[in-house]
Amino acid sequence: MVDILCKYIRAERTGNWELHLQTVSEMLSYLAACGHNHYTKSAWIYLQRMSNLHNDHPDVYQHFREGLHVVRRSDRYWAGLSSDLIIEQVLMRSLKTSGGLTRGRGMTEQQRLTWLLSKPACADVNCAMQELTGVSYNTGEQNKDITKARQARDWKDTHKILKYLRDMNPFTSDTSLRSISTGVHAHSTVNVDKAKDVGNAILISMEGKTAAEYNFKKKDQVITLDTKNAVKVDGIAVQIDPQLLFQRLTIIAAKATENFEDVFRYELCSYPPALFDSSLLLREPQ
Structure with missing residues (x-):
């Protein structure tokens, strides 16, 4: 892919x-x-x-x-x-910036047509002004992706990926289908691969x-692995909450030890609830 x-x-x-x-x-x-x-x-x-x-x-x-x-x-x-990208970068951008329709001109059909049909004339005026003043807009031959700043950022991102793969190594002898980020093994019916x-x-x-x-x-x-994250209890499908399951297992393990109080010195969650509503949804900033 x-x-x-x-x-x-x-x-x-x-x-x-x-x-x-x-x-x-x-x-x-x-x-x-x-x-x-x-x-x-x-x-x-x-x-x-x-x-x-x-x-x-x-x-x-x-x-x-x-x-x-x-x-x-x-x-x-x-x-x-792509043409749709140009629409966003040029047409929609000029429509929402100074001189655009959203800056007090209105959005009626007549105003939209007048604004659109005037764009070629505006381009001619722009070219004429550049010739008159001797100022022109030119782009260099160098690709922006090979600048030193971009190369440094790409190199930094590459190291991040390598570090992640060292911690979550997918290249093991385990042939089962699993998530490399959480370690959860897929159900036998999962066929996303x-x-x-x-x-x-x-x-x-x-x-x-x-x-x-x-x-x-x-x-x-x-x-997918996510769609099979449910079990049946008395014939009823029950969705598993990974955080709740993790908390309960931790408490059971804590009860089996003598240092029960030491366990509760740490936050019992698989992700910080102060930042996340769920494992994949960040809270809105305050």
Whole structure:
């Protein structure tokens, strides 16, 4: 999955159309297996339409082959940006900053159209002012990711990962599926490690059906370690609270020792309740 993500970023940054379609296709099985149903349907239809683009719209296909399916704000090789990212970085940013619609202009349809249609004229005025004053905006050839500050930060992050893996070593002789952060072993029915095969089975069942008539079933998706964190008591599913279980086990162990008071000198929790509402949810700052 990390390799797919790296290839997708490369396809977008370099404007590689074929690699873009390849990586989106490779993502499909994982999207389906994880329950991202809208993404699965949308990407499925998108790939079908784009695979026939050279016949339906050969001129658009040729432009995409030349790298124009992404937007570039500079001439550098590694500078391609997805269109939705450009909308956030340029259009939405200018809409919410000084001179934008949210600064007292209003958001009616007429005001939105006037503001949008004026942007090309504003760009021409900007270029004319740069020529008049002899001041221009240029970007260097150096990639920002190879600056000394960025290299130092990446090196620091790499050491953090290595230190974490030394403390939580996943490369052991234990072949069972478990969480390297908590040490919890997975239930025998957990199959998240086979996400690609599960996703491919879902994609096969989608063949020959329209997006409107196909319904995803939760039982066909992968079973994660979290979804199996429950047991049945008298036929009723009971969710296990890891913190409560940890506290009770600690108290039982403390009662079996003579130094019962020493145990309660420490906070009996698997995470600090002063900072967390649950093991994955931070409290709001005060």
